[in-house]
Amino acid sequence: MATPKFRRRKTDRPAEIVEAAMAVFAERGFAAARIDQIAARAGLSKGAVYLYFATKEELFHAVVAQGMAPNLAVLKAMAATHSGPFRELITALAAHLARIAQTTPLGGVVKMVIGEARNFPELARVWHDEVITHGLGAIAAAIEAGQARGELKPGDPRAYALSLMAPLLVGVIWRETFVPVGAPPFDLPALMAQHVETMLHGLEARP
Amino acid sequence: MATPKFRRRKTDRPAEIVEAAMAVFAERGFAAARIDQIAARAGLSKGAVYLYFATKEELFHAVVAQGMAPNLAVLKAMAATHSGPFRELITALAAHLARIAQTTPLGGVVKMVIGEARNFPELARVWHDEVITHGLGAIAAAIEAGQARGELKPGDPRAYALSLMAPLLVGVIWRETFVPVGAPPFDLPALMAQHVETMLHGLEARP
Amino acid sequence: MATPKFRRRKTDRPAEIVEAAMAVFAERGFAAARIDQIAARAGLSKGAVYLYFATKEELFHAVVAQGMAPNLAVLKAMAATHSGPFRELITALAAHLARIAQTTPLGGVVKMVIGEARNFPELARVWHDEVITHGLGAIAAAIEAGQARGELKPGDPRAYALSLMAPLLVGVIWRETFVPVGAPPFDLPALMAQHVETMLHGLEARP
């Protein structure tokens, strides 16, 4: 049985609109994004967008929510802190997140959150509570456990966690900001692999 | 008798306006920023802004240019690559930049560049050419020299450079994005000190 | 049952707006005309005007173009110079143009061209090239032919042509300028009939 060829009404219209909106918001920012552009990109008329989302702001929230979703699953998994050696945990996690960052429009969402945090404080709050706390918190907890086991050096675990993840975020920002104007891109998985290894073992050569 | 503090000098006006604009642009983003707000913040009427800047965009450029200035001096100095051990160089540099980031509105400018890169590509280009190339390039060159001397491990110098600097940028973004909604701030100098030390020597405890 | 007279058709809108704009521009001049007034006169909101014309200036050009249209047909016909006696040609032509001037808003357009020539030089150029050259030129050519046939006295044909047509233009200007403040109007066809007859035969009585 074939999919009906004349099937025009898609039940996933909202998702299509959100996808289009994500691209436009990421490119232009919230205020500079035009509903027309979003509608055109989704293959609809401007008015049709309002059949699914009452306001531009509501659409924006949907975009951020949809942009968070893929990460949240990962982070939830992480929240159940591994018990193995920290090296294994962080290596796998960094590789996984680097792949996600490489293949999803996560970068755009991150830019949006950064750029519109002051205009939409709830946005920043939600991201902080959902993404950051679960993410950074889980890593920091794992670090603390590693320190307790004597596996890791002492030091501020939260700062260590940020140190470990920062290049991923910067790599994504780099891609969104400087690559379009000609800068050479970074290979995120490679970048993170080298970074994590260095963080774990040090950059200085030892005899 | 001192000069009356309320005495406004025409000469100071542009700088005052730029300062006000920097704050508003950083808070709201370019498109959402209102000339009224900027004028009010500078203690002027809306029309007066246009005595000094022909358009909102020109004012925006001035803001970014003025935001770059303090860094550029540093980066120029860096460009004359140190000859001493890399450890000394990067330690001093990180401390210096962390202090700058802690005490100047650099964060706002960075946010603007990230957020408006697509709307103002020249902006991203200038930042890339002036700030990034000089800054990251100088560090990468120093790393390469260290590797040649056998002082540092092999690996992609450009990626190492980004690894070293990323937490500073993320720390600034953190301050601008999450601290206003209640997240605990990072002490940038401390963060960078721990980060650089870790990068150099490794996080794992060694017997 | 007739078509409802209040039924607005998208197709008619541009012409309706141009018509309204012609009136307002003619009354106030380009700079003093307000888009609000034009929109109100056309029975639309201000924003709707911009669905059809991108700028005030573009609307202005459309008004001038539409104001030229009726004349151009006549002038094209004239360009194919008559071969009969000049008296017949000029008599018919003057009568025809006087009727047009009497019944169309040509006067307003003429005022606009005169008043805005310095602000919109292309406007003056187009009118000169399209209207004046074809119009005055054709008459001057006919005069020249008449002179060659010995039918008309010698003299500058271009100046004769202007002499013949000037009262029509002045009559129109009179109507637009002085009649609204109480001056008695001129009957353009009668004015031109007497003028042409006088030009042809002379004002002085002869024995």
Next chain:
Amino acid sequence: MATPKFRRRKTDRPAEIVEAAMAVFAERGFAAARIDQIAARAGLSKGAVYLYFATKEELFHAVVAQGMAPNLAVLKAMAATHSGPFRELITALAAHLARIAQTTPLGGVVKMVIGEARNFPELARVWHDEVITHGLGAIAAAIEAGQARGELKPGDPRAYALSLMAPLLVGVIWRETFVPVGAPPFDLPALMAQHVETMLHGLEARP
């Protein structure tokens, strides 16, 4: 007693400003004229204009009044209707006015009156009452007298008067409107000489 050499304050500042304003108003029209331009052209600061004229409109009135002055004298003289033959009167008058039109910025004033008649009705009224009635009226009266003496053919004297003067006005408009975009100018005295002669004697050759 010599004129003080250090006399910087000119008592004719108002006249200078009016002269500058005449040029700018004539070029741009009332609404599009900028006080800055006028001030600059008069060699003053914008604020200084307001030492002499309370508003833009008042300045405009002054311009029109000053533009009328030279003509008014002539027309007053004309009002005392000549008693000689009409031919002599009209020939001298046309020559005189053509010279005035050729050498004074009268053209600009005429354009202003035409263009702003609807925005400043008093303007049109004053011109009609002062200039037109006295001017055209005097000519029409002379024509009537000539008809009564059997010197001139019968017909509407007011229309004859307009016929006689129209080319002068059109010639001035031509200069202001089309010459700046490349049209060949008319020599006004020559134009009027040929026109008056033709009006008096006819264009058609006679055996």
Next chain:
DNA sequence: CATGAATGAGCCTTCATTCAT
């Protein structure tokens, strides 16, 4: 008298949102 910085009302233009079809 003269300057020119400053003001603020007003207009062109944009765009989120509505609604008749």
Next chain:
DNA sequence: TATGAATGAAGGCTCATTCAT
């Protein structure tokens, strides 16, 4: 559902007018 014409509330920018110096 979908369209797209229409609305109207802003916002950027201009410029006549004021005023401290």
